[in-house]
Structure formats: structure tokens, C-alpha cells
Amino acid sequence: MDLYFEDVHHTYPSGVHAVRGVTLHVPAGQRLAIVGQNGAGKTTLVRHLNGIFRPSQGTVRVGDWTTSDKDIADLAARVGYVFQNPDEQLFARKVIDDVTFGPRNLGFDAERSAQAVREALSATGLTEHAQDHPYHLALSERKRVALASVLAMQTQVVVLDEPTTGQDERGVQMIARIVADLAAQGRTVVAITHDMDFCAENFDRVVVMADGQVRADDVPERAFRQAAALADAQVEPPQLLRLADELGWDSSPLTVPAFVDGLAARRAVR
Numbered sequence: 001m002d003l004y005f006e007d008v009h010h011t012y013p014s015g016v017h018a019v020r021g022v023t024l025h026v027p028a029g030q031r032l033a034i035v036g037q038n039g040a041g042k043t044t045l046v047r048h049l050n051g052i053f054r055p056s057q058g059t060v061r062v063g064d065w066t067t068s069d070k071d072i073a074d075l076a077a078r079v080g081y082v083f084q085n086p087d088e089q090l091f092a093r094k095v096i097d098d099v100t101f102g103p104r105n106l107g108f109d110a111e112r113s114a115q116a117v118r119e120a121l122s123a124t125g126l127t128e129h130a131q132d133h134p135y136h137l138a139l140s141e142r143k144r145v146a147l148a149s150v151l152a153m154q155t156q157v158v159v160l161d162e163p164t165t166g167q168d169e170r171g172v173q174m175i176a177r178i179v180a181d182l183a184a185q186g187r188t189v190v191a192i193t194h195d196m197d198f199c200a201e202n203f204d205r206v207v208v209m210a211d212g213q214v215r216a217d218d219v220p221e222r223a224f225r226q227a228a229a230l231a232d233a234q235v236e237p238p239q240l241l242r243l244a245d246e247l248g249w250d251s252s253p254l255t256v257p258a259f260v261d262g263l264a265a266r267r268a269v270r
């Protein structure tokens with residue numbers, strides 16, 4: 001499902017003008033990462049997708065719906081939103097109840113819901129924790145419960161706010177796999193992240209935000225080359241790119257295999 005932000009502004013009642021004229025079209029099946037320092041307006045922007053916020057000016061569309069015409073309950077059928085802090089999202093006494101709530105609420109029948117819940121728990125590595133109380137789990141696991149409860153709703157759009165925070169390498173890999181699988185199914189993924197390595201390896205497009213505006217918007221290879229935008233946003237390029245620069249390479253390896261290929265190619269010409 002395509003997403004459209006058209007000249008979106010958001011001003012909080014306090015007067016903070018957090019989003020200042022953002023225009024983006026995110027095609028169905030794209031994996032978009034939004035990066036930028038704290039306070040850049042990333043969370044404010046994406047919260048327009050599920051109707052938590054309405055634009056003060058401009059339009060946000062999810063497929064053929066304009067979000068201002070819909071309420072949060074309508075939008076939940078199209079947009080799954082995983083909060084940065086799982087404690088804002090989880091409420092049940094058992095993991096399985098949290099994960100089952102969304103699909104049942106959307107009207108899935110018992111069988112479809114049970115299947116969606118099984119898949120979501122398996123994808124997030126939580127099958128063994130189905131009967132546990134979420135508050136007895138580690139923060140990294142609670143974050144994955146929040147993710148599972150959104151995956152189980154099988155929405156066409158999935159928004160992830162800082163999905164890898166607190167995850168170990170295995171957790172990061174699990175989330176990377178989920179992002180890839182969602183996109184492969186034609187679902188649209190929008191993630192806010194401070195983890196540039198995760199971003200470089202797993203997303204098709206990077207939007208760099210600073211001061212409520214888009215400063216760069218490109219494929220990772222090019223977005224991470226826009227020095228002025230990165231400096232404005234106080235974003236460091238991914239480690240592999242910095243290493244390649246230190247070595248004087250003119251290529252932009254974003255993954256370990258690409259870096260290893262670069263090394264091998266340079267050895268071969270020596």
C-alpha cells in the first residue's frame with residue numbers, strides 16, 4: 001500500500017513546530033528508514049500514519065484513505081505501529097493475549113487469528129514465552145512482544161519506532177528478517193532508527209531529517225554520502241562506509257559481504 005505525505009506540517013499545542021513541510025511518496029513494498037537526531041520530528045511524522053496525530057497543514061494518505069477522514073480504529077486495519085517503548089503498548093497478563101488482541105479486534109475469525117499469532121510469535125522468537133507475563137520478560141523480549149502483536153494484525157503497512165534498541169545480535173537479525181519478509185510480501189515498512197548499520201543493511205531508502213524537514217532522501221549508498229545533510233542531522237554514516245572511506249575506496253559497501261567483495265577485488269588487482 002502506497003503512503004503519501006504532502007506538505008505535512010505539525011505544530012503541537014505548546015507551539016513547537018515539529019514537522020515543517022514534509023513531502024514523501026512511499027511505494028508499496030518499500031523499506032524506508034528515517035534517521036536524524038533526537039527531536040528531528042521523526043516520531044511526530046510517522047504518528048500521522050496511524051491517526052494519532054492529524055497534520056496542522058497538508059495531507060497524509062494511506063492507500064486511498066486520507067488519514068484526517070479516518071479514526072485510529074479504522075487506520076489500525078491498514079497501519080500497524082510498533083511503539084519505541086513496549087510498555088506503552090502491552091497491557092495483557094500473558095504474551096499470547098497481547099498478541100491475539102489485535103487480530104481479534106480487527107475481526108479475524110478464531111482460526112485465522114490463531115494462525116497469525118503462531119506466525120508472529122515464531123518470527124519474533126517468542127513461541128516459548130506465549131504463556132508468560134510480558135512484565136516478567138526482558139525489555140528486549142517485551143519489544144519483540146510489541147512487534148509480534150503488530151505482525152499478527154497482518155497490516156499492509158508496518159511502522160517501527162527504534163526496533164533494534166536493546167536487541168542483541170540475534171534479535172537484530174530476527175528483526176532484519178521480519179523487515180525483509182514484510183517487504184517481500186509487498187507490505188510497506190517505515191522504520192525510525194538510530195542504528196545506521198541496521199539501516200544500511202536492511203532498507204531500500206533512507207530519509208534524513210533535521211529540524212522537522214527532510215534533508216536527504218535517497219538509496220542508502222547515496223544518502224550516506226550527503227555530508228552536509230548528515231552533519232545537519234548529526235548522523236554518522238554506517239561503520240563499513242566509514243572504513244571504506246578510511247581505506248580510500250571509491251565504492252560504498254553497505255553489507256559485510258559487499259565489503260569482503262571489495263577487499264577481494266582490491267587484492268586481485270594488486
Ligand SMILES: Nc1ncnc2c1ncn2[C@@H]1O[C@H](COP(=O)(O)OP(=O)(O)OP(=O)(O)O)[C@@H](O)[C@H]1O
Pocket residue numbers: 012013014016018036037038039040041042043044045
Ligand atoms: N507531545 C509533545 N508535545 C509537545 N512537543 C513535543 C511532543 N512530542 C514531541 N515534541 C517536540 O517535537 C519535536 C520533535 O520531536 P519528535 O519526538 O518527533 O522527534 P524525534 O526525531 O522522533 O526524536 P526521538 O529520536 O527522540 O524520538 C521536539 O522538539 C520535541 O520536543
